[in-house]
Amino acid sequence: MSGIEPSERIKKLPPYLFVRLEELKEKALKEGKDLIDLGIGDPDLPTPDFIIQAMKQALDNPENHRYPTSRGLFAFRESASKYLERRFGVKISPEQIVTLIGSKEGIAHFPLGWLNQGDIALVPSPAYPVYKIGTIFAEGVPYFLPLKEENNFLPDLDSVPQEVWERAKILFLNYPNNPTSAVCELEFFERAVFYAKKYQLWVANDLAYAELCFDGYLAPSILQVPGAEEVAIEFHSLSKTFNMTGWRVGFAVGAREAVDILARVKSNIDSGVFQAIQWAGVEALEKGEPAIEEIRAVYQRRRDILAEGLEQAGFKFQKPKATFYFWVKTPKGISSEEMVAILLEQAGIIASPGSGYGSEGEGYIRLAIVSEESRLKEAKNRLSQLKL
Numbered sequence: 484m485s486g487i488e489p490s491e492r493i494k495k496l497p498p499y500l501f502v503r504l505e506e507l508k509e510k511a512l513k514e515g516k517d518l519i520d521l522g523i524g525d526p527d528l529p530t531p532d533f534i535i536q537a538m539k540q541a542l543d544n545p546e547n548h549r550y551p552t553s554r555g556l557f558a559f560r561e562s563a564s565k566y567l568e569r570r571f572g573v574k575i576s577p578e579q580i581v582t583l584i585g586s587k588e589g590i591a592h593f594p595l596g597w598l599n600q601g602d603i604a605l606v607p608s609p610a611y612p613v614y615k616i617g618t619i620f621a622e623g624v625p626y627f628l629p630l631k632e633e634n635n636f637l638p639d640l641d642s643v644p645q646e647v648w649e650r651a652k653i654l655f656l657n658y659p660n661n662p663t664s665a666v667c668e669l670e671f672f673e674r675a676v677f678y679a680k681k682y683q684l685w686v687a688n689d690l691a692y693a694e695l696c697f698d699g700y701l702a703p704s705i706l707q708v709p710g711a712e713e714v715a716i717e718f719h720s721l722s723k724t725f726n727m728t729g730w731r732v733g734f735a736v737g738a739r740e741a742v743d744i745l746a747r748v749k750s751n752i753d754s755g756v757f758q759a760i761q762w763a764g765v766e767a768l769e770k771g772e773p774a775i776e777e778i779r780a781v782y783q784r785r786r787d788i789l790a791e792g793l794e795q796a797g798f799k800f801q802k803p804k805a806t807f808y809f810w811v812k813t814p815k816g817i818s819s820e821e822m823v824a825i826l827l828e829q830a831g832i833i834a835s836p837g838s839g840y841g842s843e844g845e846g847y848i849r850l851a852i853v854s855e856e857s858r859l860k861e862a863k864n865r866l867s868q869l870k871l
């Protein structure tokens with residue numbers, strides 16, 4: 484023990500909630516149990532080959548061995564801009580885009596550019612933990628917006644008190660949503676933009692699951708709302724779209740000032756993304772459509788298998804229209820953590836406790852369809868034998 488105290492900002496971090504789960508998992512593995520891991524949202528599929536080939540080519544070019552610019556390669560930002568126009572019909576200049584070391588990096592750094600001590604960031608609960616943690620690191624205060632089933636897991640913006648809006652500088656949103664798999668329509672983004680203009684704050688939409696949509700549904704971008712370009716910043720990621728979680732590449736796009744300040748924060752902390760990776764990103768964004776279709780089809784088949792299994796076992800959930808998550812209600816009287824333990828012990832299925840994503844996640848578990856079809860069929864069999 485050094486006797487050196489960690490900072491208050493470290494001490495303020497929420498405890499890591501998956502410790503018990505990891506212990507249980509370790510124990511099950513030691514017992515030689517055959518586990519089906521639906522716990523972590525990390526695709527099991529490989530990155531499409533055409534992207535890997537582009538990376539290999541870019542590796543051989545010594546120009547790519549030097550420091551990248553902290554804004555990001557112009558060609559990458561141009562490809563991102565073209566993708567946004569093709570996919571969402573929005574025209575945005577590459578000047579309003581910054582390359583990120585994965586969208587998580589941008590989301591975590593964004594509050595550093597805007598929050599002073601005590602400023603509020605509106606953060607959904609349950610949610611991807613980075614909105615809250617980025618806020619805490621910037622000495623801001625998260626104000627939690629409950630996502631409830633009766634509101635289709637959208638926050639009720641109209642119920643946020645005026646004095647909270649007045650102290651708020653950022654509103655975090657994430658549709659298609661992790662962990663609830665909820666989606667939204669453009670009308671909801673219009674409402675968010677309305678409040679952002681009224682109270683002068685940034686809407687930061689996390690669109691990590693832009694392309695993992697099923698049954699013909701296509702997720703909107705907040706930038707499709709007229710005037711959103713003045714108050715919105717959107718975080719995009721290649722991770723889930725192209726099975727590239729390990730590569731660390733994404734981008735932020737939106738209001739010039741919001742993007743500029745984020746680029747400024749970043750230029751003082753990191754030096755951008757390895758250019759060979761950005762060139763692979765160019766290839767993905769420009770020629771990725773067939774790969775996206777394939778990846779969607781894989782997850783849609785998997786979704787149908789698990790949906791059937793959960794339904795037959797009597798669980799309550801909404802069949803996901805997007806993302807690779809199932810947000811499943813625990814049976815009455817059983818907590819998130821208890822349900823996760825039961826699934827592990829009785830079925831060898833690893834799930835995440837909903838409570839790990841915020842207090843409003845209690846009473847739910849999250850299952851990620853990141854195992855192949857044969858394993859999901861096995862999960863379905865095991866679910867049918869569950870004794871609750």
Ligand SMILES: *Cc1c(COP(=O)(O)O)cnc(C)c1O
Nearest residue numbers: 585586587611661691720722733
């Ligand atoms: C996976 C995920 C991200 C992170 O993506 P990276 O680009 O790999 O950092 C961001 N937001 C949500 C909601 C996610 O689930």
